[in-house]
Amino acid sequence: MSVLGIICEYNPFHNGHACQINYGRQLIGSEGILIALMSGNVVQRGEFACIDKWTRAAAACQHGADLVIELPLLATLQSADYFAEFSIRLLSALGCQSFLYGTETATDEQLRQIVDWQEQHHSLLQNHIQAQLKQGKAYNVAFQNAWQEVAPKNMAINPFSPNHLLGLQYLSANAKLPQPLKSYALERAKVDLEGKPILSGSAIRQQAVAQPNSLKLAVPMLVAQMLNNHGPVTMEDYWPFLRYKLTVSSPSELATYYGAKEGIQNRLKEKLAEQSTYSQYISDLKTKRWSYNQFARLLLSILLNIKDDEWRQAQDAFWHEPNLRLLAFSSRGQAYLNQNNANLGLDIWSNLRKNREDSYRFNLQADRVYQLNPEVKIAEQIRARYPITYSP
Structure with missing residues (x-):
């Protein structure tokens, strides 16, 4: 049985993602298993996802994914190299023999040549x-x-190019595995199989704020309805909470959060005084040494109350007893887990019980804060949430 993995955010799920899954299914055949290892409600650039993880997981399953598994926050709140290494290790642990990733224009061979040159x-x-x-x-x-x-x-x-950089990180991480996976690249297309436009995720997020009704051709109906009825989640929505936390925290306390270094806590306080929006604040924070995304990840760790020492302890603990939350599955995916779960060496679970809350606490904190959004109505993310099932 062929098992292929896709590392994804689906922020939001759009026509390009549907094409990618369709291509993946062509690679592995109708009996193969396609695993989407998807960021939860926090994405790698240091922001909350514009649509909740359950809606994105449902869209992925409806378009051909067999298993949608939540990528832990320990990966998603990291820079691209750590994000890629964590994710590739998990795909290998999940039994994948291959993985598929998107690029701008490069082929897999071209990117592997760059990785080889860097290594040499x-x-x-x-x-x-x-x-x-x-x-x-x-x-x-x-x-x-x-x-x-x-x-x-x-x-x-x-x-x-952004997708090339991430692809290079995937390939570099894959080369370090004892048994590297087969890699496949899919170049970005302009239209899908039905001739509908393929917009980038960032373009869709921007358009969702300004013209939510205009997205019907660019995203599946489920996603279009969510954006139209509730609007996209943005970090601006959480600025009052974050600003309060920055205001009442001392510089010494800010220095204890995950991602804080080089005395950056003083800059966090200095630039706070007159800023009325999240985007203005983070724009003023940027320096030659600190990028937008670095600050975004730091600010999110402050908002989520993640201390550096707790983060490092959780990192060490995860790989001793790795556990993952199942968000959605098809009948094929369910059969795969039933046959292989005992041999994978992973605790893949669907029901959040008390004994799992400690190992899952960062994702749990993110879900709880995510639900506090004062501008967008967000469905319950925690209580009585079980994997979404789909029969192809």
């Missing part, structure tokens, strides 16, 4: 990165500058 010239590249960091550059800028200084000029693609 690791010391040279790291020396140039360190030189850039000493000049006060943020790591992503330092890496890009170093690459442009030392990499061959005849590379066929730009490795710094």
Whole structure:
């Protein structure tokens, strides 16, 4: 049996994601198992998802995923390299033999050539990165500058497009596995199989704020109805809560949260005084060494009350007894778990019991705060929530 994994956020689920799942199904056949390892209510850029995880999981299952499993917050509130390594390890643990990822224009072979070159010239590249960091550059800028200084000029693609960067991280993490998975890349398309437009997730999120009724052709009906009836969740919705937390916390307390370093707590306080919106505040926070996404992840850890020492303890504990929440499944997916769950070495669960709350506490905190949204009506995320079932 072929088992293929997709690491995803589906923020929100759109026509491009439907095409990706369809392509994945072609790769593994009708009897294969497609596993979507999906971010919960927090996504990797350091924001809450625009639509809740249950709605996104339902859309994925309706379009061909057999299992939708929640990616722990320990992965989703991380930079791209840690996010990719955590996710690839989990796909391997879930029994996947292959994985599929999206790119802008690159093929899998082109990206693997870049990964191979980086591995062969690791010391040279790291020396140039360190030189850039000493000049006060943020790591992503330092890496890009170093690459442009030392990499061959005849590379066929730009490795710094967002999807290319994440694809490179997936491939790099996969190469470290004792038994690497087969990798497949799918280039971004402009229209789906029915000729409907494929907009990017960011374009859809922006359009959902300004013109929610205009998205019917770009996303499945379930997603369009959710955006139209309730509107997208944005970080601006939570700004009053975050601003209060930043206001009453001392600099020394802010320094204890996950992601705080280099005395950044003082800047958090200095830039707070006159800002009336989340976007204005985070824009003023940016420095040469700190990117937007780094600040976004730090601010979310403050909002969720995640301390650095608790985070590190949870990281160590997870891989000793890894456990994952099942969000949705098809009849094929259910049969796969029934046959293989005992051999996977994972606790894949559907019912949140008291004995699981400690290991699940960061995702639980995120769900609880997510539901506090004062602008968007969000369905219950915790109590009496069981996996969504779908029969293809």
